[in-house]
Amino acid sequence: MVLMPSGLMLFLGAWGIRRQDAVWRDEAVTYDMAHRSLADLWPTLQHVDVVHGLYYVLMHCWFLVYDATLGDVLGAVIGLRLPSVAAMTAAAAGVALLGQRLVGRRAGLLAGLTFALVPVVQQYAQEGRSYATVCALIVWASYLLVLAAARPRRKLWLGYTALMLCACLLHEFASLALPAHGAAVVLARLPRRVLRAWLLSAATVLAGLAPLAVFSTRQSAQISWLMWPDPVQLLTFAVLAVLGIACSRVRVRSRGPIGLRALGLPLLLLPTLLLLLLSHVEPAYVDRYVLYYVVGFALLAGAALARLLRPAGELGQTRGRRLRWTLAVVLVLAVLLPVDGHLRSPDSRVDDVTAVAHAVRAMSEPGDGLLFTPARRRIWRATLPHEFRGLHDLALAKSPAASHTLYGTERSGDAIRARMLAARRIVVAGDPDGAPADDNDQEIAKRATLHDAFTVCRSTVVRGARITLYARPGACRGGW
Structure with missing residues (x-):
């Protein structure tokens, strides 16, 4: 029951892990931060990305x-993603045990398998x-x-509190699982002593999270790029929510004081809905922030499948009906296969840091100038710094490590313009066409100087970026 889901998840996580x-870019940030010394990491977190601080420390170790x-x-690349593969493997095993505890062995097995097969689970297993x-x-x-609801013990409540606190310290929006757990406790109509124990645990978790949450508000500009929720992500949630609600309509017999619906439905719906409500105040919705909602869907789907696929003698199904359900499962797997294949290609993410680095190296010569537009794209050099060796970063004042930032600090607009005018050729690594342009002095100076004093020699597009070689008039080579 546990080995099959965890084995499947391990296989799917290892399949195409190199991509x-x-x-x-987010993985490049992880790689960069994890390879800084702890003495350098701490002052950096005081300025940026404190919400991921514990994760960076763990990855450093x-x-x-x-x-x-x-x-x-x-x-x-494999080292960067192996911890996530291991975590999702453990999660699949946990889903199987949870389904077994709530309904039965067959439901647990199918819940674990369902969890492993959901594309979004496979996506983040390889990040x-x-x-x-x-x-x-x-x-x-x-x-x-x-x-703990079945047999209240202090050790179980302490373990629950510790795991939830660790999850919240790794990412603050893990705290949205607490309302789902609270709803499960209330809907199950458990004794008051169980409710009090859960309230004490939840209060402890929130108290432990509070210092980080308060401090991180100083860095809220980091998610200023979020606007409206991504339609594809919303559609994924909507499909799983509808399917999960439909599965909850299948009658199953729960085995413990907390029923399947009492836990599965709140875990599926509440975290995402609460995050969407929060996004009306300040945009904050990204599906990965509440990825664990998939657990609720897997539990409900596993129990429904276990009920509907039981032997004909137990449920009174005809052989034809069982055959139709089997064919439906095979059809779903056939539909998911192209999606799973796409997730293991470079085109499945918003950009490709490796492709950017190779394109810069192919287009440049030693001694050329280098610009990143906007400056935050300097993270593109974090994983393959040797590909940028011999190039002069014309805008850079202090490196990311020296300035205790993610992207380094840049010179003033006038200083950048002067350094650009002293260069004969400049390689620009920038956002693709159509991306909104930053309007600070540095970015305006870069664009204006390139337009006024340089001509385009050649340009190439890679995933999520455009790499362009500029030169002073008459300095382009190779017949361009």
């Missing part, structure tokens, strides 16, 4: 071991970010909650 060595043992053999780990912690916290 042709493509790394997207992981890379100390990985780089010293397997790094030369497996490569940095060097904290979301898979958060999901796993919430799965196992939910399991301890179900155990």
Whole structure:
């Protein structure tokens, strides 16, 4: 029951994990921060990304071991993603145990398999970010909650509190699982002592999270790029929500004081709906922030499938009806296969840091100037700094590590213009056509100087970026 879902998840996580060595910008941030010393990491977190601070520390410790043992053999990309694969494997095992505890062995098995097959689960199982780990912690916290509701013990409540606190410290929006757990406790009509124990645990988690939450408000500009929720992400949630609600209509017999619907429906619906409500005050919705809502869907779908696929003698189904359900499952798997294949291609993420680095190297010569537009795209050089060796970053005043920032600090607009005018050729790594342009002095100076004093020699587009070679009039080479 546990080995099959976890084995499937491990296989799907390992399948195409390199993704042709493509790394997207958020993973590049993880790689950069994890490879800074703890002495450098702490002052950086005081300025930026404190919400991911615990994850960066854990990844720093992981890379100390990985780089010293397997790094030369497996490569940095695999090391970046292995913790997420392991976390999702643990999450699939937890979903199976949770389904078994709520309904039965067959339901647990199918819930774990369903969880592993959901494309968004596979996507974040192969990303060097904290979301898979958060999901796993919430799965196992939910399991301890179900155990504690059946047989209240201090150790179970302490374990539940510790797992939820760790999840929230890894990502603040993990706290949105608490209302789902609270709804499960209330809907199950548990004794008051259980409700009081849960309230004490929830209060402890929120108290432990409060200092981080208050401090992180100083860095809220980091999510200023969020606007309206992504339609594809909303559609994914809507489809899973509708299917989950439909599955909840199938009658199943729960085995414990907390029923399947009492936990599955709130976990599926509440975190995402609460985040969408919050987004009306300040845009904050991204599906990965509440990835664990998929757990609720998997539990409901697993129990429904277990009920509908039972032997004909137990449920009175005809052989033809069972055959139709089997064909439906096969059809779903056939539909998911192209999606799963796409998730393992470089085109499945918003950009490709590796492709950017290779394109810059192919277009440049030693001694050329280099510009990133906007400045935050300097993260593109984090994973392959050697590809930028010999190029002069004309705008850079202090490196990311020296300035304790993610992207470094840049010179004034006038200083950037002067340095650009002293260069003969400049390679520009910028956003693709149609992306909104930043309007600060530095970016205006870059654009104006390129327009007034340089001509385009050649340009190429890679995933999420345009790399362009500019030169002073008459300085283009190769017949351009």
